[in-house]
Amino acid sequence: MKPPYLDYLVDAEAGIRATGERLTQPRIAVLACLLASGSAASHLDVAHTLADHHAVDRVTVYRVLEWLVNKGLAHRIAGDDRVWRFMINAQHSPAQTDRQHGHHAHFTCEACGQTFCLEKVTPQVEVKLPKGFRTSEIDLMVRGRCAHCA
Amino acid sequence: MKPPYLDYLVDAEAGIRATGERLTQPRIAVLACLLASGSAASHLDVAHTLADHHAVDRVTVYRVLEWLVNKGLAHRIAGDDRVWRFMINAQHSPAQTDRQHGHHAHFTCEACGQTFCLEKVTPQVEVKLPKGFRTSEIDLMVRGRCAHCA
DNA sequence: TTTTTCATGCTACTGAGTTGCAAATACGCA
DNA sequence: TGCGTATTTGCAACTCAGTAGCATGAAAAA
Numbered sequence: 452m453k454p455p456y457l458d459y460l461v462d463a464e465a466g467i468r469a470t471g472e473r474l475t476q477p478r479i480a481v482l483a484c485l486l487a488s489g490s491a492a493s494h495l496d497v498a499h500t501l502a503d504h505h506a507v508d509r510v511t512v513y514r515v516l517e518w519l520v521n522k523g524l525a526h527r528i529a530g531d532d533r534v535w536r537f538m539i540n541a542q543h544s545p546a547q548t549d550r551q552h553g554h555h556a557h558f559t560c561e562a563c564g565q566t567f568c569l570e571k572v573t574p575q576v577e578v579k580l581p582k583g584f585r586t587s588e589i590d591l592m593v594r595g596r597c598a599h600c601a
Numbered sequence: 602m603k604p605p606y607l608d609y610l611v612d613a614e615a616g617i618r619a620t621g622e623r624l625t626q627p628r629i630a631v632l633a634c635l636l637a638s639g640s641a642a643s644h645l646d647v648a649h650t651l652a653d654h655h656a657v658d659r660v661t662v663y664r665v666l667e668w669l670v671n672k673g674l675a676h677r678i679a680g681d682d683r684v685w686r687f688m689i690n691a692q693h694s695p696a697q698t699d700r701q702h703g704h705h706a707h708f709t710c711e712a713c714g715q716t717f718c719l720e721k722v723t724p725q726v727e728v729k730l731p732k733g734f735r736t737s738e739i740d741l742m743v744r745g746r747c748a749h750c751a
Numbered sequence: 752t753t754t755t756t757c758a759t760g761c762t763a764c765t766g767a768g769t770t771g772c773a774a775a776t777a778c779g780c781a
Numbered sequence: 782t783g784c785g786t787a788t789t790t791g792c793a794a795c796t797c798a799g800t801a802g803c804a805t806g807a808a809a810a811a
Contacts, residue, residue: 473808476807477758513800529679533683534798583749583751584751585745594740598734625776625788
């Protein structure tokens with residue numbers, strides 16, 4: 452069966468090109484992989500997905516993922532298992548903007564372990580900090596059951 | 602200079618005793634260390650603090666910290682550096698209760714790196730999840746500057 | 752095409768956290 | 782108080798995510 456990310460290679464290429472940086476096979480493949488994924492992907496998920504058609508060294512996967520984050524195309528999420536997971540940024544609300552505005556929300560399913568972005572739902576957050584503390588950013592992690600596992 | 606945790610050994614001993622489990626030197630020392638710490642401590646922080654007067658093997662530190670979490674005396678926080686940090690639970694609102702009630706908030710200072718618990722401030726959080734998703738717990742991570750570094 | 756610059760792949764490393772097992776220790780009980 | 786047993790500790794060796802250095806290879810510029 453054909454891996455779904457293959458359908459996103461063209462979009463990925465366009466995305467990389469838009470950055471003005473070098474267009475390379477690993478960058479295209481990794482970005483396509485994130486574009487195709489509906490949930491947050493670890494470096495291992497990516498490496499495994501690409502193994503058959505676009506095998507990429509694991510170190511390169513790490514570097515490309517970090518590069519995508521620096522370019523604002525993706526953002527990283529710290530999981531409970533000490534593994535970074537990566538998600539594509541929605542075109543119209545890149546994480547940078549979001550983060551400066553205040554908060555960013557994710558959902559982790561306790562059953563299947565998948566992590567999703569809650570970009571569309573604007574959470575109402577109000578935190579009263581101790582005197583002298585200043586907020587620059589709020590991250591929200593919601594745990595529970597996703598629609599599929601509920 | 603005398604390390605501050607020494608003043609908490611008695612309290613720590615009482616805390617361990619209250620669990621009904623075995624009273625051991627490492628357990629007392631590690632718990633005292635958490636009691637004395639105003640911010641979240643990593644296993645390395647603990648091991649380092651205890652090095653002079655109550656040297657404990659690093660594996661034992663890991664095990665004791667996990668044990669404290671299981672006993673409801675402490676809770677663990679995932680940091681941005683893939684390191685677990687541990688905090689004592691406030692007596693009157695143990696994390697378990699808190700977590701079942703909905704949410705738990707932490708503050709990380711971008712300047713000094715310290716992480717604090719925001720147990721006293723009850724954040725107002727309202728999240729609208731996609732259809733079919735169910736929430737069991739919400740964790741809030743606030744980033745910014747603490748009073749000392751502001 | 753040639754040159755230059757940057758990315759990749761490989762190997763080796765770091766550092767957090769875990770596992771298995773023998774030795775030590777807390778605690779119940781005589 | 783001393784003994785026996787169950788539990789903990791300490792040690793060594795391991796796993797696994799992520800990183801660093803460096804030579805090779807590929808993309809873009811000339």
